[in-house]
Amino acid sequence: MTQAFKTRIEAALNARKDQALFRTVHAFDSVKQSQISIDGRSYINFSSNDYLGLASSDELKIAYQDSVTKxxxxxxxxxxxxxxxTPHRSLESQLCEWLGYSRALLFGSGFSANQAVLFTLLEKGDLLLQDRLNHASLIEAGHLGPANMRRFKHNDMEDLSRYLNGSQNTLVATESVFSMDGDIAPIDALLEHCRASQSWSMIDDAHGIGVLGEDGRGARSLSEHRPDILVITFGKAFGLNGAAVLCGDDIADYLTQFARHYIYSTAMSPAHASALSKAASMIQTQHWRREKLFDLSEQLHNKVSDLHCLVETKTPIKPWLCGESNNAIDLSNALKEQGIWTTAIRPPTVPKNSARLRITLSAAHHESDIDTLSYSLMRSMEAL
Ligand SMILES: Cc1ncc(COP(=O)(O)O)c(C=O)c1O
Known part of the structure; x- marks a missing residue:
């Protein structure tokens, strides 16, 4: 490595360490429902996005294994x-029928699906309007892409409407459920603004699909209007990984010709597609998973309401605001001591001085897990 590269890398790593922002990866040895084992020690996992508990479902494992055999x-x-x-094709048809679109395109990840849509559809002179707190994959595509990007205030439709002047081709992008805050975008109002200004609408439903709505239709359950482009990801409620872009025939044909993330990337395996089809059916029929999530959520809010640190949300994402990064790390470590895994989320993933524990609930949790979490949070807050 040249000295200049070495110096630059060392400086960046040291800065991260000095600011309590250094990241490390932990390998888990095993997972069983809500339990995760890391470095030989067992924890209750409150950091996973496996909201419906499908990641370790036996039904899904069998669907995957049967398809591997074939x-x-x-x-x-x-x-x-x-x-x-054919499993890819059936998954696409199933998603289209469920979510009300004529076409679905499968991607290896939500990150690449978001980038493919923005890089491919937008050109120089277009306007891209994004919620300020959108996921890094969307914001980064906006920064690197040819369109003029503006970020409107979080969930603020008045601020959005200031930019909608109808004089440019405009695409408005938002998440449905915000990944770090667990709050829900005003989808109906946003789609109405898009309709009135003849702008394209794009909803990233990574954290809504499977969780919101009676049969888990996510963002599609929040409005009569349909976004022009709906991105769903399979790494959360579906319990697997990958993503799909749902849209009309013209956009799908266009992406098939020009979206480089689609064209130049190996397709997910057929077995993966078969397991995703099974997961989509389970999401639609196993209502008890969403009902359980709702009950666990109520239980947690009731137990810790006195501490005023937990943001009350209608989703399984429960931010516990800590402010400084060091506070979030200390609380996360104190909980680990008590057998609870909650990752500290720090800038730049979240804005400055808003480090937090991102506590996530899953239908795989037991009521006793919530009791343990509540008790440990109270104990740790007293001790810190
Ligand atoms: C809102 C949102 N969009 C997109 C992604 C990226 O999805 P994937 O993990 O499938 O790349 C994530 C992942 O965390 C996310 O939270």
Missing amino acids: YGIGSGASPLVTGHS
């Missing part, structure tokens, strides 16, 4: 070459 392990190619199989 189709093998890998897809072997990108979708336009020979990577697209």
